Amino acid sequence: xxxxxxxxxxxxxxxxxxxxxPERFMAAARAFFGxxxxxxxxxxxxxxxxxxxxxxxEGSALLAVDPSPSVPHExxxxxxxxxxxxxxxxxxxxxxxxxxxxxxxxYLRTLSEMTEAGPNKTAPITIRVWVQxxxxxxxxxxxxxxxxxxxxxxxxxxxxEGRLESIQESYGTLQFYIRDVMLRQxxxxxxxxxxxxxxxxxxxxxxxxxASSIIGKTGRQ
Numbered sequence: 143x144x145x146x147x148x149x150x151x152x153x154x155x156x157x158x159x160x161x162x163x164p165e166r167f168m169a170a171a172r173a174f175f176g177x178x179x180x181x182x183x184x185x186x187x188x189x190x191x192x193x194x195x196x197x198x199x200e201g202s203a204l205l206a207v208d209p210s211p212s213v214p215h216e217x218x219x220x221x222x223x224x225x226x227x228x229x230x231x232x233x234x235x236x237x238x239x240x241x242x243x244x245x246x247x248x249y250l251r252t253l254s255e256m257t258e259a260g261p262n263k264t265a266p267i268t269i270r271v272w273v274q275x276x277x278x279x280x281x282x283x284x285x286x287x288x289x290x291x292x293x294x295x296x297x298x299x300x301x302x303e304g305r306l307e308s309i310q311e312s313y314g315t316l317q318f319y320i321r322d323v324m325l326r327q328x329x330x331x332x333x334x335x336x337x338x339x340x341x342x343x344x345x346x347x348x349x350x351x352x353a354s355s356i357i358g359k360t361g362r363q
Contacts, residue, residue, distance in 0.1 A: 144157070144268070144270070145157050145202065145203075145204060145270075145272075145277075147272075147275045147277075149199065149202065149204070150204065150206070150272045150275050151197045151198075151199050151204060151206045152197050152206040152207060152208045153208075153218075153222055153272075153273065153274045153275070154178060154206065154207050154208075154221075154222065154225065154271075154272070154273060155204055155205065155206035155207075155271070155272040156170065156171075156174040156204070156205045156206070156269070156270075156271055156272075157203060157204055157268075157269070157270040157271075157272060157277070158170050158203050158205065158267060158268075158269055159203065159267030159268045159269065160203050162203075162267065166256065166264065166267070169252065169256070170205075170252075170253060170256060170269065171205055172252075173249040173250070173252040173253045174205060174249070174253065174271075175194075175207070176245065176246075176248075176249040177225070177246055177249040177250060177253075178194060178207055178221075178225070179194075180242070180243050180245050180246035180249065181221050181224050181225050181228070181242075181246060182194070182221055184224065184243060184246075185217060185220045185221050185224055186213075186217050186221075190213075190214070190217070192209060192210075192213050192217060192218075192221065193209070193210040193212070193213070194207040194208065194209060194210070195207065195208045195209075195210060209221075222273050222274055224241065225271070225273055226271075226273040226274075226276070226278065227240070227241070228240040228241060228242045228246065228250070229250065229271060229278050229280070229284070230278065232247075232250060232283070232284045232287050232288070233278075233281065233283055233284060235283065235287050236287075237287055237288060237291040238291075247288050250280070250284055250288070251284065251285045251288045251289075253269050253271075253280050253284075254269075254280050254281065254282060254283075254284035254285035254288075255282075255285045256269060257269055257280055257281055257282055258282045258285065305320065306320055
């Protein structure tokens with residue numbers, strides 16, 4: 143049964159579905175705490191880090207945090223506002239307006255993906271974030287918005303280190319799919335074909351030439 147406002151223990155509370163496995167509960171808890179921490183670091187001065195106290199309500203699916211007594215009221219007010227506005231912007235599909243860091247987005251994406259249904263997914267659960275006793279239901283739109291924006295926006299110029307997986311030719315350019323060491327994922331690197339020798343059998347120096355002529359890489363997951 144969904145929680146009522148008078149059951150919410152603090153001004154920043156996570157309400158998660160029932161009958162969760164320990165692994166999924168821990169994943170949700172880590173994502174919630176991570177999101178709160180990212181917002182806190184973005185708002186509070188470096189000389190005044192915000193410390194949180196965990197509150198739980200026995201017999202409920204509520205996981206809450208309270209600021210320590212030493213945190214100024216103005217700082218907590220700004221944290222609550224940023225936490226709420228960031229989520230609402232993502233629900234509306236406005237990632238750029240959310241003002242959230244990449245790490246904060248990743249934490250919200252984790253929570254949102256837990257609400258998704260699919261043939262190869264575990265059963266979806268209901269997740270709500272309560273900010274000052276106002277509930278925000280997380281849905282699949284958040285994860286979809288983040289995934290789509292990152293696919294469209296991720297474009298870099300320079301070099302890349304990783305393991306070559308495949309080579310394709312498309313419209314006069316060579317597309318190399320590389321397992322990126324830093325991103326730990328498969329990315330597409332585009333090369334200008336006329337930058338390097340056209341021989342199908344390339345020497346070590348020629349491959350080095352290819353590596354130096356990357357003009358872009360895309361494919362963040």
